[in-house]
Amino acid sequence: MTSSANALVAPLPVAASSDYLDSPKPASYLINARTVWISDIHLGFRDCKADYLLDFLSHIHCDTLYLVGDIVDLWSLKRRFCWPQKHYQVMLKFYELAAKGVRVVYVPGNHDDPIRHFSGQLFGPIEIAREHEYVTADGKRLLIMHGDAMDAYINHSWLKRVIGDHGYELLLFINRWSDRFRKLLGRPYFSLAGLIKSNIKGAKAAIATYEREAIAEAKRRGYDGVVCGHIHYPALREEGGLRYANCGDWIENCTALVEDHQGCMRLLHHSDKIHWQELQSA
Template sequence: MLRFRHVSLQKFLQTATWKRPMNASSSVLSNALAIERESTIPLRTATPLVNARTIWISDVHLGYRDCKADYLLDFLNHIHCDTLYLVGDIVDLWSLKRRFCWPQKHYQVILKLYELAARGVRVIYVPGNHDEPLRRFCGQYFGPIEIQHEHEYLSADGKRFLIMHGDAMDAYINHSWLARIVGDHGYDLLLFINRWGNRLRKWMGRPYFSLAGLIKSNIKGAKAAIHTYQQECLSEAKRRNYDGVICGHIHYPALFEQDGLRYCNTGDWIENCSALIEDYQGNMRILHHTDHLRWEGEINTASAHA
């Protein structure tokens, strides 16, 4: 069984109030950590190796039924980088409190991250709101994985970035109590459509497509909230004298420059299966890694639009 040198997995689990008995959860976790560390997902020989200086992923939501752990495992098996940032909501404790769901692939993602760190990749975990209990361990290590509340990053081209999950920006987005409730149920409905729509597409031999992302990006209220979030993140970076911000949280990958500031959102592994990639010259791009690979192009220097 793997043992963590500083913050133990047992201690981490005790930071949340579980509906399942703690001994039952611990037993399942102990058994899972004893599994072989080899992924059950076959490597696709057609998938190229991503050789990068730094990679950012966020909003994986392990423990949530719509987490695309299979795509993420395949991605992690095909990367080579110096630094890997986990920008929050890697483990979805909110979902686990409601319903304990932890398939083997979700364990394998954790083990793969641990393996990458043990091999010499610097892995930095910046917790989000869904894995907020980890914030009490900031400045400590989860095995070889660093835990930081926020982090400053210097890119290869000399730009300073603020790395944060982004949930603090929710304070600037106006949501009524009714809108929050309707929004939660509406998002569950979008993911339901996304799940069954892609099962149909797979049966028809078609690749994965984010139906939820397409629908969400065309809802007026959602577009306005995304725009507000982006602007507040840029304002926070400017206030703190950074050249840009790298964040997650809203499950909407984006990469653009506005007024000399760079906004980078890593996206998620619920809808978009996306990661932010920086090469050794400081160029940043977004990679969507599903049945097929899709790169989003160079920095868009236009302002964000609602």
């Protein structure tokens, strides 16, 4: 596939028979996009995949970059300070992209909630917005929000919240060691935590409720869809004429949403290999 000014560029074949298009990463490639969305990076948290994110940010060319919440994990930093060099480099990369003319819009989440107090202001060249409206190249109006407001619709008791937090820490511990063993065996990165989580009944029900309410919120407010994050569960589909797009995260899944200059949105998994997921229709 050759590069052009108005195309999404990636070194992979088009295979209409598959939702996922897989390809090893060559030494040099470029993703040329209109807009890119990333969320739930959790800088300051030990399981942040900053190395994969830096590689991704070094290979994008876009007009607009949305940071859809939980970029810096202030909750984790409060418990234990952790700020490796690569986390600092990610922050510098955002400023570098903005300095080169990329519009960078930061929509804070619950883990970086204090930044919401600066909505409508600038951090240097980076715009801060509590929420944002985006119009795709093909004319769809999308609500951009982190999505933690949808927690109000999910029935969590105090005990379930505590168990959930500890359970998630255990999943990340398993994921961390699984990734180390896979690297020793020469295997590519795989989110074992994501696989386990997606097969737990309670987690599946919570994810389904979140997705349903996020779509309903966009519909109530007259949008054609929603772009969000928060639950660390990447997705891209249309349901009843409404688009649901979840950026995923850079702790478990290493994913981003990408729109080309024709308005086509795809979900990109970017670690040792790249995997493209096309828009699914329900």
